[in-house]
Amino acid sequence: xxxxxxxxxNVTQLDLTGPAQFLSRLPDARVDLVWDSLEPVPTDAGFSIxxxxxxxxxxxxxxxxxxxxxxxxxxxxxxxxxxxxxxxGSEAQWVTSVCTGALILGAAGLxxxxxxxxxxxxxxxxSLFGAEPVQARHVIDRNRAxxxxxxxxxxxxxALMAEIAGEDHARAVQLALExxxxxxxxxxxxxxxxxxxxxxxxxxxxxxxxxxRAELVAAAERLGFQSA
Numbered sequence: 001x002x003x004x005x006x007x008x009x010n011v012t013q014l015d016l017t018g019p020a021q022f023l024s025r026l027p028d029a030r031v032d033l034v035w036d037s038l039e040p041v042p043t044d045a046g047f048s049i050x051x052x053x054x055x056x057x058x059x060x061x062x063x064x065x066x067x068x069x070x071x072x073x074x075x076x077x078x079x080x081x082x083x084x085x086x087x088x089g090s091e092a093q094w095v096t097s098v099c100t101g102a103l104i105l106g107a108a109g110l111x112x113x114x115x116x117x118x119x120x121x122x123x124x125x126x127s128l129f130g131a132e133p134v135q136a137r138h139v140i141d142r143n144r145a146x147x148x149x150x151x152x153x154x155x156x157x158x159a160l161m162a163e164i165a166g167e168d169h170a171r172a173v174q175l176a177l178e179x180x181x182x183x184x185x186x187x188x189x190x191x192x193x194x195x196x197x198x199x200x201x202x203x204x205x206x207x208x209x210x211x212x213r214a215e216l217v218a219a220a221e222r223l224g225f226q227s228a
Contacts, residue, residue: 001026001164004061004088006104007033007051008081010071013043014150015098019065022157025173026165034058036080044069055084063164064092067153068100068119070208073215076107076223086110096145096160098153103216105146106131107223115141119149120190121205125213128220151188154179 003023005016016033024031032053035041040048066085075081086108089095097105102118105111106129116131117123117139126133138147138156140163147156158179162170187193193201205212 001029001062002058002060003029003031003063003065004053004058005031005033006064006066006075006081006085006101007035007041007049008069008071008075008078009042010044010069010074011041011049011067012069012099012150013045013047013049015067015069015101015153016049016065018151018153019067019098019147019157022154022161022173022177023063023065025176026161027169032058032061034084036078044071055080058084059087060091061088062092063094064088064096066097066101066104068098068102068104068150070212072100072103073209073212073219075104076216076219082108092143094143094145094160094164096147096156098147098156099149102126102131102146103129105129105144106225107219111144111146114144115139116144116146117148117152118146121149121201122213122216125216125220128217129225 005020020031033051034053035051036055038051040050042048089110095110099119100122102116103125112130114131115134116126117134117136118126123133137152138159145160147153158170158174190198
């Protein structure tokens with residue numbers, strides 16, 4: 001199975017590397033990290049990742065996965081990237097995303113009429129791109145699979161692995177990678193974290209990318225999704 005991840009500047013690296021670690025354990029898997037050049041791509045964690053292929057090198061794949069991150073709005077405005085997502089997604093067996101990568105899939109027209117999820121803070125934007133928002137850790141609707149925010153990409157990958165290779169295989173990979181989460185705090189979603197922590201997150205997100213929401217709404221309108 002040829003698995004292609006979109007790699008782009010200011011990607012949230014765990015959106016990509018978490019699912020990649022798991023999905024690379026699919027039978028006969030080959031993983032490519034794809035961008036428009038082979039130069040190192042900076043992530044939002046302060047280090048860079050090397051692409052393995054360019055858009056021209058990967059015209060098709062069996063499984064397409066789009067991570068999210070601060071750079072999502074710029075990807076939507078980058079025609080070569082969006083064209084590549086649209087092209088590969090139109091033929092892939094599985095079309096998938098993690099976190100705000102769902103908005104890139106949506107902008108490429110690949111989530112119209114599909115149930116989908118994304119990071120809780122951006123969930124309301126899914127409907128702008130014609131998707132049907134579902135509040136869940138991961139959502140599989142026909143051949144579309146989407147994961148919630150960041151760490152949900154691991155749950156997404158395991159659920160997708162079970163669909164492709166069977167639950168026994170997925171369980172074995174879970175054991176091999178010792179995925180047995182027991183977080184020290186119970187504050188991983190707004191309902192559990194409470195309003196004060198949500199406000200802290202929102203303020204930080206606005207400092208990092210103050211125009212991001214407006215840019216994404218404007219992108220949806222430019223692409224003709226305003227009536228979706």
